[in-house]
Amino acid sequence: MSTTLERWEPVIGLEVHVQLGTATKMFCGCRNLFGAPPNALTCPVCLGLPGALPVPNRRAAELAIRFGLAVGGTIAEVTRFDRKQYFYPDLPKGYQISQDKGPIVTGGTVTTSFFGDGKTIRLIRAHLEEDAGKGQHEESGGSTLVDLNRCGIPLLEIVSAPDLRSAEDAWAYLNELRLTLRTLDISECDMEKGSLRCDVNVSIRPRGTTPFGDRVELKNLNSFRGVERAIRHEIERQAALLEAGGKVELETRLWDDEKGESRLMRKKESAPDYRYFPDPDLPPFAVGRAWVDRVAAEAPELPLKRLERYTSVYGLSDYDAKVLITDPSICRYFEETTALCNDPKNAANWITSELFGLMKGGVSIDDVKVRPTHIAELVALVKDGTLNVRSAREVLAKQYEDPRPAKEWVEKLGLVQVSDRDALVAIVKKGMEMNPKAVADLKAGKEKAAGAIVGYAMKETKGRGNPAILNEILAELLKTF
Amino acid sequence: MNISKEDVVKTLRLARLEVPESELPDLVREFDSIVKYVEAVAAVDLRGVEPLSHGGDARDVFRDDVVTPSLPADVALGNAPDTAGGCFRVPRVIAEPS
Numbered sequence: 113m114s115t116t117l118e119r120w121e122p123v124i125g126l127e128v129h130v131q132l133g134t135a136t137k138m139f140c141g142c143r144n145l146f147g148a149p150p151n152a153l154t155c156p157v158c159l160g161l162p163g164a165l166p167v168p169n170r171r172a173a174e175l176a177i178r179f180g181l182a183v184g185g186t187i188a189e190v191t192r193f194d195r196k197q198y199f200y201p202d203l204p205k206g207y208q209i210s211q212d213k214g215p216i217v218t219g220g221t222v223t224t225s226f227f228g229d230g231k232t233i234r235l236i237r238a239h240l241e242e243d244a245g246k247g248q249h250e251e252s253g254g255s256t257l258v259d260l261n262r263c264g265i266p267l268l269e270i271v272s273a274p275d276l277r278s279a280e281d282a283w284a285y286l287n288e289l290r291l292t293l294r295t296l297d298i299s300e301c302d303m304e305k306g307s308l309r310c311d312v313n314v315s316i317r318p319r320g321t322t323p324f325g326d327r328v329e330l331k332n333l334n335s336f337r338g339v340e341r342a343i344r345h346e347i348e349r350q351a352a353l354l355e356a357g358g359k360v361e362l363e364t365r366l367w368d369d370e371k372g373e374s375r376l377m378r379k380k381e382s383a384p385d386y387r388y389f390p391d392p393d394l395p396p397f398a399v400g401r402a403w404v405d406r407v408a409a410e411a412p413e414l415p416l417k418r419l420e421r422y423t424s425v426y427g428l429s430d431y432d433a434k435v436l437i438t439d440p441s442i443c444r445y446f447e448e449t450t451a452l453c454n455d456p457k458n459a460a461n462w463i464t465s466e467l468f469g470l471m472k473g474g475v476s477i478d479d480v481k482v483r484p485t486h487i488a489e490l491v492a493l494v495k496d497g498t499l500n501v502r503s504a505r506e507v508l509a510k511q512y513e514d515p516r517p518a519k520e521w522v523e524k525l526g527l528v529q530v531s532d533r534d535a536l537v538a539i540v541k542k543g544m545e546m547n548p549k550a551v552a553d554l555k556a557g558k559e560k561a562a563g564a565i566v567g568y569a570m571k572e573t574k575g576r577g578n579p580a581i582l583n584e585i586l587a588e589l590l591k592t593f
Numbered sequence: 594m595n596i597s598k599e600d601v602v603k604t605l606r607l608a609r610l611e612v613p614e615s616e617l618p619d620l621v622r623e624f625d626s627i628v629k630y631v632e633a634v635a636a637v638d639l640r641g642v643e644p645l646s647h648g649g650d651a652r653d654v655f656r657d658d659v660v661t662p663s664l665p666a667d668v669a670l671g672n673a674p675d676t677a678g679g680c681f682r683v684p685r686v687i688a689e690p691s
Contacts, residue, residue, distance in 0.1 A: 134658050141661030150679040151666045159669060171658035192646060199609045201683040249685055250677075257680035260669070385607065390646035397653045 116351045117278075120316040123324055124276035124343060128289060129267050130299040131243060131307040132175045138242040138266035139166030139209065146305045150259040158264035160204030165393055168193070168240075172266035175298045176216045176240050177399060177407045179268060182292055182414055183235055185220025187404055192396035193240070196386045201258050202245040210269075212388040215239030216399070222272070225416055226291055226438055228284025234273040241267050262306075268299070274313065274324070279343040286310065286336050294440045295415050303335055310339060314346045315360070325350070329364040330374060342367040345374065418443070426456035435464050442477050445484055452488035455495065462487050466505060470512045481515040482508065489518045502575050503527040531578040533585070536569065539577070540585045543568035544593060554590060562586060594632065596625040609686070 134144050140157035156164035180187045194212040217238035224231050245263035247256045270289065276282050290301040290308065301308040315327035330346060333339045345367075350360050362380035367373075413421070415437050422433035436446045442463070449459040467487065471480060490508060493499040499507065499522060507521045522528055530536060543565040544551050553561035562583065569582050601620050605612055612620065663669075666679055675682040 136658050136660050141656070141659060142663045143660050149666065151669050151681070153663045154666075154669045155661070155663050159664075167654060167656045169658050170655035173655070197607075199607065199686070201681070201686055248680075250682075254685045255675075255677075255682050256685045257677055257682055259680050385603075387607075392647060395647050395649065395651040395654055397655070 116348055119319060120347065120351050120354075121319050121321075122277055122279075122343070122347050123274045123315045123317060123327075124278075124282055125274035125313045126272045126276065126282060126285065126339075127311045127313075128270045128272075128286070129243075129309045130270070130293055130301055132172050132266040132268055133297055133299050134169055134171045134175070134266055136169060137264035138169055138172055138240070139264055142264065144265050145261075146307070148261055150257075151261060153261040154263070159260060160206070166209060166391075168394065168397070169266060172240060173216065173397070173399075174403075174407050175266075176238065176268050177404060178296055178411050179238060179270075179293070179298050180217035180220060181404070181408050181411065182296055183217075183220030183222060183238075185217040185235060185238065187399050188214055188216050188218065189400075190214070190396050190398050191216045193391045193394040194388045195391045196241075196388055198384050198386060200244070200247075201256055202247045202260075202263065204245070204260065204263065208242060208244065209391055209394065210241035210388075211239035222285060222288050222292070224281075224284040224288045225419075226434060227287035228281065231275075231281065231284070233275045233281075233285050236271045236273050238268055238270045241269060243267050274315075274327075279340040279347075282312065282343055283336055283340045286339060291415050291438060291440075295418070295437075295443070296412050309333075312339060312343060312346075314343055314350070316347055316350045316354070325354075326360045326362050328360060328362070330367050331364060331377065332366045332368075334369060338367065338369045341369065341372065342374065345372060349374070422456070426450075426460075428457065428460050432460050432464055436460060439477075445477050448484035449487045449491075452484055453491040455491050458491045458494070459487060462491060462508070466508055467512075470509060480512070482511050483515065486511050486515060486518065493518055493522070497531055497578060498522065498529055499527060500529050500576065500579055503529065526574075527576060529578050530573045530576045531581055533581065536573075536577060536581055537585050537589070539569045539572045540565065540582060540589060543572075544586075544589060551590070551593060594628055596621055596628055600624065 131144070136142060137144055137153075137158055140155050142153045142155050142158055145153060157166055177187055179185075191211065191214050193209050195207040196210045196212065197207040199206060215237040218236075220235040220238070221232050222235065224233070243262050243265040245258055245260040247258050249256050272285065276285060293299045293301050293308075299307055303309070310333050312330045312333065313327045314330065315325035317323065317325045328346060328350070330342050333342055346365075353360055364377045364383075365374040366377045368375065418437050419430075419433050422428045422436065423430055426433075428436075436443050446456075446459060446463055449463065450456045453459055467477075467480070467482060470482075471477070486508075490499070490504045494501060494504050499518075503522070503525075504518075506525065506527065507518050510521050510525070511518065546568065547564045550561040550564040554565075565586055566577075566579065566582050569577050570579075598617055598621050601617060601624055604624075670676045670679070670681065673681045
């Protein structure tokens with residue numbers, strides 16, 4: 113018996129909504145902020161009061177253009193806003209301001225270079241719109257409580273072509289998209305705070321055929337892994353339907369991640385008719401060459417460009433560079449450290465092996481008490497011979513709990529490296545006398561035998577001996593011993 | 594185009610309006626008359642004319658991304674017929690599963 117995926121080829125497209133990282137909302141000056149008390153961030157515009165007029169946020173348009181340039185899309189020369197009408201209590205105007213015809217960005221691609229197998233996924237469009245408020249159904253008594261703080265926050269809706277062929281593809285695409293959006297400071301893309309949301313369209317067709325099957329839209333996806341699970345489940349559900357002689361209905365389904373199943377939300381016949389038309393309150397706007405050039409000039413470096421710089425200019429391994437780049441907060445931390453110590457390789461090592469080793473249980477680097485200044489200081493202290501690596505590690509562990517400057521810890525713990533040659537020569541000599549077998553092995557070319565003697569010397573210096581000098585002394589003494 | 598009873602029912606549903614069955618025939622007639630009135634415009638020859646989306650000459654109107662004061666929550670909620678816990682309280686609406 114063949115597996116479902118051997119018989120059927122999934123065809124998947126994603127619609128991703130991200131909240132743009134502006135200071136204010138899309139059409140009014142209310143703060144764009146998560147977590148304020150309910151209805152503390154509203155005004156006549158986002159409350160949809162009669163007579164209030166929207167004025168678009170220039171920054172939001174710029175972030176959309178920044179995205180368009182990053183994915184190699186076409187920026188519309190003239191673009192405009194349309195009204196999308198639907199009735200829901202979280203939308204007080206009775207319509208959402210969106211872009212139907214003439215989105216600000218058309219086309220472009222996302223390549224899964226960091227999270228996937230390098231597949232290129234085409235984008236159909238990305239357009240600006242405003243977020244709706246948040247409704248919460250009361251447990252008892254059939255009412256809904258509405259908080260309009262979120263209403264009017266700028267959104268960019270990014271629609272992919274149906275180029276994805278598996279749940280893994282979808283996961284990689286989402287991660288890659290998020291990396292681009294976060295690296296470019298376009299959006300925080302935090303699914304838990306709702307600043308990234310995603311709907312999925314799934315259809316399947318017999319392997320080796322080209323016509324698309326009927327597709328189902330999945331909503332209520334709360335994590336990237338949830339998206340993967342929902343897609344896998346939907347592929348199996350559609351295959352079972354088709355193999356039992358049934359057909360897939362065009363419909364929208366809600367995913368329940370806890371139960372691991374989806375349920376019908378609406379069929380195509382009851383799909384809302386949004387009655388789009390140009391919003392008369394908002395004149396069209398032109399995105400001239402000069403504006404695009406300015407946005408391009410101030411845009412941060414793209415992840416792939418950064419990878420190239422880290423490996424060729426900084427000399428980092430591909431692996432280390434990717435570890436840093438795939439988390440923009442870590443990347444920022446690394447850049448700050450490097451700017452202070454001017455030693456990217458050691459900065460990367462101290463962050464990815466030593467600091468990560470201390471960070472347990474999903475701690476964010478932004479919350480760690482050890483700051484880039486601390487790491488830069490340690491790198492410098494090791495470089496100038498004040499500390500050996502072992503002692504520096506000890507200092508870092510102390511700083512992780514109590515972030516006083518390294519010099520204070522070095523003094524407190526008596527960790528200054530012993531580089532005094534005469535003192536070390538005496539210790540190495542003693543070590544050689546006590547380990548005649550190691551000396552004989554060394555003379556016979558067994559380099560590993562040095563461990564016993566250097567180890568002795570480290571013990572004698574309480575771990576503070578300068579290993580480079582110890583090895584040097586040992587090599588010299590061996591000639592005459 | 595002739596407006597049918599179904600068109601009226603659908604429009605009412607989209608607007609979440611409740612109208613007694615007895616008033617539907619009047620509405621059908623009125624809708625129909627409005628649509629016919631507007632349809633007269635369709636008789637104009639518009640070949641080669643760019644569709645107009647805005648009446649004025651305004652273009653490229655933007656504001657800077659600068660915070661302006663929001664309304665105090667009690668003022669924002671001031672006209673609401675019903676509130677609870679700092680929120681507007683409204684009848685529950687569910688996307689219909691048909």
